[in-house]
Amino acid sequence: MIDDIYPSRVAGEPAWLPRKDPVIHTPWRFDAPLTEGQCERYEQDGFLVIEGLFEPEEIAVLQRELEAMRRIPASLDENTLIAEPNSGTLRSIFAIHEQNALFRRLAADERLVSIVRHILGDEVYIHQSRLNYKDGFDGKEFYWHSDFETWHVEDGMPRMRALSISVQLADNHAVNGPLMLMPGSHRTYVACVGETPEDHYKQSLRRQEYGVPDRDSLTRLAEAGGIVAPTGAAGSVVLFDCNTMHGSNGNITPYPRANAFLVYNAMSNRLVEPFGGRAPRPPFVAARDVAEPLKPVGGGLVETRAA
Amino acid sequence: MIDDIYPSRVAGEPAWLPRKDPVIHTPWRFDAPLTEGQCERYEQDGFLVIEGLFEPEEIAVLQRELEAMRRIPASLDENTLIAEPNSGTLRSIFAIHEQNALFRRLAADERLVSIVRHILGDEVYIHQSRLNYKDGFDGKEFYWHSDFETWHVEDGMPRMRALSISVQLADNHAVNGPLMLMPGSHRTYVACVGETPEDHYKQSLRRQEYGVPDRDSLTRLAEAGGIVAPTGAAGSVVLFDCNTMHGSNGNITPYPRANAFLVYNAMSNRLVEPFGGRAPRPPFVAARDVAEPLKPVGGGLVETRAA
Numbered sequence: 001m002i003d004d005i006y007p008s009r010v011a012g013e014p015a016w017l018p019r020k021d022p023v024i025h026t027p028w029r030f031d032a033p034l035t036e037g038q039c040e041r042y043e044q045d046g047f048l049v050i051e052g053l054f055e056p057e058e059i060a061v062l063q064r065e066l067e068a069m070r071r072i073p074a075s076l077d078e079n080t081l082i083a084e085p086n087s088g089t090l091r092s093i094f095a096i097h098e099q100n101a102l103f104r105r106l107a108a109d110e111r112l113v114s115i116v117r118h119i120l121g122d123e124v125y126i127h128q129s130r131l132n133y134k135d136g137f138d139g140k141e142f143y144w145h146s147d148f149e150t151w152h153v154e155d156g157m158p159r160m161r162a163l164s165i166s167v168q169l170a171d172n173h174a175v176n177g178p179l180m181l182m183p184g185s186h187r188t189y190v191a192c193v194g195e196t197p198e199d200h201y202k203q204s205l206r207r208q209e210y211g212v213p214d215r216d217s218l219t220r221l222a223e224a225g226g227i228v229a230p231t232g233a234a235g236s237v238v239l240f241d242c243n244t245m246h247g248s249n250g251n252i253t254p255y256p257r258a259n260a261f262l263v264y265n266a267m268s269n270r271l272v273e274p275f276g277g278r279a280p281r282p283p284f285v286a287a288r289d290v291a292e293p294l295k296p297v298g299g300g301l302v303e304t305r306a307a
Numbered sequence: 308m309i310d311d312i313y314p315s316r317v318a319g320e321p322a323w324l325p326r327k328d329p330v331i332h333t334p335w336r337f338d339a340p341l342t343e344g345q346c347e348r349y350e351q352d353g354f355l356v357i358e359g360l361f362e363p364e365e366i367a368v369l370q371r372e373l374e375a376m377r378r379i380p381a382s383l384d385e386n387t388l389i390a391e392p393n394s395g396t397l398r399s400i401f402a403i404h405e406q407n408a409l410f411r412r413l414a415a416d417e418r419l420v421s422i423v424r425h426i427l428g429d430e431v432y433i434h435q436s437r438l439n440y441k442d443g444f445d446g447k448e449f450y451w452h453s454d455f456e457t458w459h460v461e462d463g464m465p466r467m468r469a470l471s472i473s474v475q476l477a478d479n480h481a482v483n484g485p486l487m488l489m490p491g492s493h494r495t496y497v498a499c500v501g502e503t504p505e506d507h508y509k510q511s512l513r514r515q516e517y518g519v520p521d522r523d524s525l526t527r528l529a530e531a532g533g534i535v536a537p538t539g540a541a542g543s544v545v546l547f548d549c550n551t552m553h554g555s556n557g558n559i560t561p562y563p564r565a566n567a568f569l570v571y572n573a574m575s576n577r578l579v580e581p582f583g584g585r586a587p588r589p590p591f592v593a594a595r596d597v598a599e600p601l602k603p604v605g606g607g608l609v610e611t612r613a614a
Contacts, residue, residue: 137525
């Protein structure tokens with residue numbers, strides 16, 4: 001087993017460990033897929049919002065496909081369906097890049113993959129993908145967490161060389177429990193207390209109870225960098241580093257939230273045995289034994305679909 | 308019993324009834340305590356935000372008194388303490404204008420009472436008062452409701468001639484589950500379905516289950532007027548009509564919410580028997596048998612306290 005430079009859930013007290021990996025793994029050049037200013041913001045904040053990356057008709061097609069998926073076609077693997085803790089309402093469908101042609105195409109889209117390759121400085125693959133749907137009126141909160149903490153402890157992701165992309169498929173209001181991020185939090189690894197029980201993922205996909213950052217750390221991170229909730233029309237894209245602290249409030253408004261969520265990992269950072277010492281989570285949550293990197297596909301999503 | 312022009316919780320289907328009362332009961336004049344623009348906004352939206360009504364040192368004194376009250380001095384009537392549904396954390400203290408000298412003084416403050424008298428066109432009294440405190444990290448949501456619906460059915464308030472004032476005692480961020488209001492919703496009375504059980508108030512102060520507006524009505528009101536969540540520094544004052552639909556999301560951020568909440572009713576609109584036909588709620592929730600109107604007190608809050 002390789003040395004664990006990001007231990008968590010092993011001590012009785014939380015701890016702050018410095019990040020030991022770059023945030024952007026490629027020096028900026030004039031032909032980079034992001035502007036120098038965008039790269040600086042991503043490096044500093046740990047996230048970046050991009051508007052207008054997709055055409056309105058592409059977003060419309062993704063939204064229609066989302067609605068079709070919510071009706072749970074028989075082809076879906078029922079293990080990949082996650083319900084709200086109380087109401088039983090469908091909240092997420094995992095492995096959408098494997099179960100749906102359009103979302104597979106989205107995951108490989110050159111506009112996304114070129115940015116991801118630049119940031120991660122490597123060829124990449126999909127570590128996890130899902131459709132998230134948060135109904136109006138009784139959408140539940142999702143508590144603060146660093147994805148990397150979970151991916152490291154439960155999945156065996158060695159280093160911070162992964163990122164998430166959320167493609168917003170509903171308008172993001174300030175009031176409907178949007179994604180909240182703590183700018184600058186990606187530079188600190190908050191080691192959580194406690195141990196991880198067996199089969200934790202079955203619970204944690206619904207409600208996180210282990211690997212939860214302590215309140216004092218969250219307070220200090222919020223004091224240092226504030227809390228930002230990007231708002232914008234459907235179609236906006238949020239990229240964020242694997243260690244950026246994020247979460248979302250519940251939602252009593254009539255406005256739903258929906259996004260396609262894609263996690264990219266560097267090929268050089270593929271999973272090893274989980275650092276928490278338990279059995280790894282299933283492949284639809286954390287891809288293992290990946291042989292080939294993603295092959296980027298150019299052109300628009302709509303033409304592809306009509307073909 | 309007087310005729311019920313705002314029946315609710317009597318039918319199997321929700322209904323929209325038109326408002327039968329003015330929003331502002333006094334024609335605007337140059338010497339009014341609000342500008343003509345402020346009155347127009349209140350009339351149109353059903354609420355108004357006023358910044359700078361109190362001096363920073365007055366807000367600081369109110370905040371210190373809030374903290375003292377949260378330590379639950381022995382003088383407090385324990386019936387007036389309301390806890391969060393799950394955690395048991397203190398959420399509200401009722402009847403603060405009767406249990407605390409500074410909040411009694413605040414309720415009678417001429418800056419507030421002159422505005423309230425103008426809007427309600429009458430002498431006024433405190434129908435209900437409370438301190439609300441919504442902790443960071445696990446503050447629960449408060450679902451959409453019109454206060455008047457409850458006050459009418461459960462307390463016997465005859466007409467829409469009351470308003471609420473929230474004096475913000477913590478900074479209001481967009482992300483910490485702030486008060487949300489539906490502009491224009493005060494012009495429609497949404498009659499709710501069902502009946503009111505005995506002793507409903509013991510539950511409803513924690514979590515509302517009866518007198519809940521239907522989702523279709525909420526969707527239509529939000530489509531018509533949107534949803535606004537006023538943000539601003541501690542000290543800002545939000546006035547809203549007794550029939551304005553409002554609620555708040557939960558709060559996972561470290562930022563607490565706190566406000567002093569004062570409900571004023573017109574003397575001519577004092578309570579009769581509850582229109583729901585049950586026993587009235589206790590006086591600390593809804594003042595009954597009020598003989599005298601509030602006597603406004605001029606000057607600052609701080610001098611009063613030092614005296």
